[in-house]
Amino acid sequence: MAIKDDILRHLVIARVCQPQSKVAKVEYFKSYFDEDVRPHNIYRYMGKLYNTQQELVRQISVKHTMKVLGGRIGLVFYDVTTVDATKG
DSSP: OOOOOHHHHHHHHHHHHOOSOHHHHHHHHHHHHOOOOOHHHHHHHHHHHHHHTHHHHHHHHHHHHHHHTTTOOSOOOOOOTTOOGGGO
């Protein structure tokens, strides 16, 4: 099970490599991919992702976590402090 979305893939990699603000991600995209991405485009994409792919992302995350942990999950933390679907 996978989400075939290049933007999401780049955002996930950027989150791991540059766990900072969306503005820092803009600089990351410019430096490593020579892509001019504006912060509001990231916010809009996150709103779209929230509205259309949230459940699939959750399913993939749970399935992978259960595989890694041998089938048992005791506690799950989600970092949603910067996700605001109303900014889309």
